Amino acid sequence: MTHPLLELLHTRPRLSELAAYPFDFDIHRAGHCEDVRLASGASLEPIAGDDTGGTYFVCDGGPVLYASSEGDAGLIGADVREALDILIGLPACPASVTPQDGEERILAAVAEEEEELREWYGPTLDADRAELRAGLGLPERSPVELLARLHAAGARTEPDFVLLNAREGRAYRLMHDEPRPSVRDAVLAAVREDPARPRAAGGAGVEGSGGVDGPEGVDGPEGVDGPEGSELAWIRLAGRRGLTELARVRLIRMLDDTGPADGALIGALAEEFALLGDFWQAARAQRLYASLQDAPADRVSAFCALARLERHAGDPDAARRALDRAVAALDGAPAPKELAGEALALGHPGVQPVPRP
Structure with a gap:
């Protein structure tokens, strides 16, 4: 420069x-x-x-x-x-x-x-x-x-x-151990600063500016209980109030701190990244989530979702690899419609949908 x-x-x-x-x-x-x-x-x-x-x-x-x-x-x-x-x-x-x-x-x-x-x-x-x-x-x-x-x-x-x-x-x-405001505080501050500010299309939000205690109009992510679910609900509100980078960074740090025991949370994080339009991080979360699935049907569904995210992230090769994993999980059974749809979108060979009755 x-x-x-x-x-x-x-x-x-x-x-x-x-x-x-x-x-x-x-x-x-x-x-x-x-x-x-x-x-x-x-x-x-x-x-x-x-x-x-x-x-x-x-x-x-x-x-x-x-x-x-x-x-x-x-x-x-x-x-x-x-x-x-x-x-x-x-x-x-x-x-x-x-x-x-x-x-x-x-x-x-x-x-x-x-x-x-x-x-x-x-x-x-x-x-x-x-x-x-x-x-x-x-x-x-x-x-x-x-x-x-x-x-x-x-x-x-x-x-x-x-x-x-x-x-x-x-x-x-x-590097510095500086105190950071909570996502909840940032959302409420944004509401108090401009209660009439339009929310992002399709988003629920916090109505009003006084006495707001929780993420009204937004349920916690399905299957995620406790503090993580509440935090994710506030992060979703942050994204819908235009605090996109705050929401993105907090999701990234949550994902960095998860482990194999946090399967439901990891799946929810993939969805939240996709709602923000960050398909690269969404694919990262979904990749981990798919690897944790044991049942063949769950693995097929998870890898199909991963293929969609990789495609939206602009990586067709990674999307094809995800479909390969989905096909491998079938173990000879007919492919579900979602797998056939992803295969068609990517030109993946050899995937036949379940025949209609």
Whole structure:
């Protein structure tokens, strides 16, 4: 991307050397360890890396996101300037303090961390920081202010800047342990802000703005009891009130946390992703759900549903593979109409429907 500070780093070797060491922003390491994408589908451009295999990305031409090689990610600045401001001013950012800890404790923790950095790097840390700041035109800021900016950026990671493994669809963990509002609170806030706001076509919703306790007009997903069903009902409302990215991200994180014992929940998640129009994640959930089915009829039905989702997601090869699994589950029995219909849509050979009486 074109950004004045990145242009300076690319055209002035001394500045790029200082940025890379000791401030661990190396423009010659702009390549991540795996393919990634943003859950929102917004653009993602690698701009630098660090010596642990982590990568810095510009998201949608604006905020800077850092992704570690261990599966953690989060925003570190509203733009390239703020990100560099923070990285240079807090090269040894202590994880033991937050902006709520107060100036005295923050300064003491930063001083302790930087003293260790000086022992390893050498006594020129402060001079090199001053030189790099001057070369990039960055002001000197208090560590207290920089820590506050870092955490404010991190709190904006969800829902619009959540990083996914592009192959598996799993979300990176959040770097900062920032409190997140519940989906319920976000839906109610949206209703109170604009009670008359039209809902998405076909959606039920929360009527009114005062005294709303539950997801009125929306039942919990069939077969899902307890907190998960209630949460899914609120997520469905979020999607229908236009909070699409919030709904998508919470569904992704729910799916990431499920296991083989959560079959009903996994099936419900596939349906919710499809309602949002995210057929890629819907297929991911349905693929897992289908693998959990034991009865041949259930496996056929689940793999037929998977074939539809893969087709909507734009992957006809995956859809054909799902139909192959459905055919294999028949064990010589005639194919049900749904399997024949999917086979016809994909040109799958050798599938004959149950003859009509």
